[in-house]
Amino acid sequence: MLGLLGLDLFGLVVGVVTHLPSVKVESLEPSFDDPVTNVTAIAGDTVTLPCSVKNLKDYKVMWLDHRTKTLTLEARRIIADERITIERPDIGDWNLYIHGVELSDAGKYMCQVNTVPVKIKYVILTVHEPPEIIPELSSKEEVFVRESDTVQLVCNVTGVPTPTVRWFKKSPNRRHYSYNDKEMIGHDGMVLRIRNISRYCDDVYQCVADNGVKLPVSRDIKVTVQFPPEIHLPTKKLSQAVGKETILNCEVTSNPSMYSAWTRDGITIQNSDKFKIDLYEDYKNTMTLSMKISDIQKPDFGVYRCEAQNEFGRDFKDFFLYELVTTTPSPSTPSAVTTTTPVHVYVFTWTPSVRTYTPRREYHSKDRPPLATKKKPKGRNGQSRFLPNNTFYLIGLLTTLSVIIK
Numbered sequence: 052m053l054g055l056l057g058l059d060l061f062g063l064v065v066g067v068v069t070h071l072p073s074v075k076v077e078s079l080e081p082s083f084d085d086p087v088t089n090v091t092a093i094a095g096d097t098v099t100l101p102c103s104v105k106n107l108k109d110y111k112v113m114w115l116d117h118r119t120k121t122l123t124l125e126a127r128r129i130i131a132d133e134r135i136t137i138e139r140p141d142i143g144d145w146n147l148y149i150h151g152v153e154l155s156d157a158g159k160y161m162c163q164v165n166t167v168p169v170k171i172k173y174v175i176l177t178v179h180e181p182p183e184i185i186p187e188l189s190s191k192e193e194v195f196v197r198e199s200d201t202v203q204l205v206c207n208v209t210g211v212p213t214p215t216v217r218w219f220k221k222s223p224n225r226r227h228y229s230y231n232d233k234e235m236i237g238h239d240g241m242v243l244r245i246r247n248i249s250r251y252c253d254d255v256y257q258c259v260a261d262n263g264v265k266l267p268v269s270r271d272i273k274v275t276v277q278f279p280p281e282i283h284l285p286t287k288k289l290s291q292a293v294g295k296e297t298i299l300n301c302e303v304t305s306n307p308s309m310y311s312a313w314t315r316d317g318i319t320i321q322n323s324d325k326f327k328i329d330l331y332e333d334y335k336n337t338m339t340l341s342m343k344i345s346d347i348q349k350p351d352f353g354v355y356r357c358e359a360q361n362e363f364g365r366d367f368k369d370f371f372l373y374e375l376v377t378t379t380p381s382p383s384t385p386s387a388v389t390t391t392t393p394v395h396v397y398v399f400t401w402t403p404s405v406r407t408y409t410p411r412r413e414y415h416s417k418d419r420p421p422l423a424t425k426k427k428p429k430g431r432n433g434q435s436r437f438l439p440n441n442t443f444y445l446i447g448l449l450t451t452l453s454v455i456i457k
């Protein structure tokens with residue numbers, strides 16, 4: 052009996068080795084049971100590299116990283132990196148978990164079974180990183196430049212895949228703007244170069260970095276263009292009768308605006324009973340220095356100088372006030388104040404500047420040039436570029452109205 056049993060056992064063993072077809076033997080070999088080969092994650096996430104093995108038997112599963120360093124053997128971690136674990140949700144699973152995945156973890160991983168030859172399943176791990184603007188390597192949030200300089204605005208950006216950096220210009224006149232409202236400028240890239248910058252480029256610039264991973268990020272850079280003052284007198288000479296009053300206006304365009312004044316014989320005119328000086332912010336970089344002269348007497352006739360200065364230079368223009376000789380003085384003539392037409396008042400009340408502004412009135416003597424000639428110098432200075440279209444509409448409308456009234 053014992054001998055028979057031994058023979059039987061022997062026969063069975065021999066039978067397995069010699070008589071069974073080899074195909075059946077191979078079908079019992081370990082095989083991978085998970086088709087996933089590519090895994091994409093965002094830095095910081097926990098990532099699962101799947102490896103599921105059928106018919107493992109006594110063979111062992113190992114994970115190796117892209118540097119062919121062994122990470123795990125069976126369910127044990129071999130390396131010191133505690134972010135790595137083997138998770139086994141099912142009997143055949145040998146999934147590699149990486150907690151807080153980093154950019155440097157990206158690469159081709161191998162799930163190996165120690166058959167001869169070894170069986171390998173490759174899993175490619177791709178790690179994405181949302182875009183980030185590095186403040187220390189980017190332009191400051193406020194940049195001061197000299198007019199005509201070449202300016203480089205930088206947004207140094209990281210992210211995987213490499214983010215696209217677009218540049219926008221925000222108009223300060225628009226109170227509300229959305230992502231689509233901004234004007235796109237320049238070429239894509241981390242550097243926006245503005246050559247020969249002009250005062251009209253004085254704006255808030257914005258870079259927007261996007262690589263499709265999470266949300267785009269942006270940075271605002273306010274560019275202030277500085278230039279020496281320029282003075283413009285809407286009227287250069289004026290006649291007025293003794294005893295009347297008048298107003299001299301001086302437009303100063305300057306950045307920064309430091310000193311500006313009406314002077315006479317080199318002496319700055321201060322507020323007094325006779326002189327009242329007001330400053331009006333018209334729009335960006337431009338203000339009007341308005342001087343009211345009351346009860347004009349003979350010594351008040353002559354030259355008044357409007358001057359302005361900042362660290363980049365100075366400018367001045369002279370104004371000539373001379374006596375209006377009336378042969379037949381009209382009794383109880385209303386002062387110059389009441390001769391003002393609303394046209395002038397409204398045109399100059401319009402102040403699109405976001406800074407504080409005061410409604411203002413202007414006083415004109417009869418020989419004031421008509422509005423048409425007054426509009427021209429604004430165009431020459433280019434200041435009209437700051438006026439929205441509806442301002443011109445308004446000017447046009449009021450001019451038409453004044454013509455009708457006349």
Ligand SMILES: *[C@@H]1O[C@H](CO)[C@@H](O)[C@H](O)[C@H]1NC(C)=O
Binds near residue numbers: 088175
């Ligand atoms: C996995 O990624 C590789 C290279 O990144 C690519 O060639 C392959 O087609 C991808 N496979 C799948 C199944 O997406």
Ligand SMILES: *[C@@H]1O[C@H](CO)[C@@H](O)[C@H](O)[C@H]1NC(C)=O
Binds near residue numbers: 188205207208241242
């Ligand atoms: C961004 O910063 C990196 C790292 O300091 C530097 O190598 C690169 O030149 C910078 N890029 C720009 C456009 O300044």
Ligand SMILES: *[C@@H]1O[C@H](CO)[C@@H](O)[C@H](O)[C@H]1NC(C)=O
Binds near residue numbers: 247249
């Ligand atoms: C810079 O721009 C001004 C006008 O804005 C122009 O007159 C001047 O020629 C320009 N200079 C150069 C070097 O391009």
Ligand SMILES: *[C@@H]1O[C@H](CO)[C@@H](O)[C@H](O)[C@H]1NC(C)=O
Binds near residue numbers: 439440
């Ligand atoms: C001003 O008018 C021009 C031409 O009609 C137009 O292209 C532009 O968008 C207008 N700008 C504003 C601020 O309405």
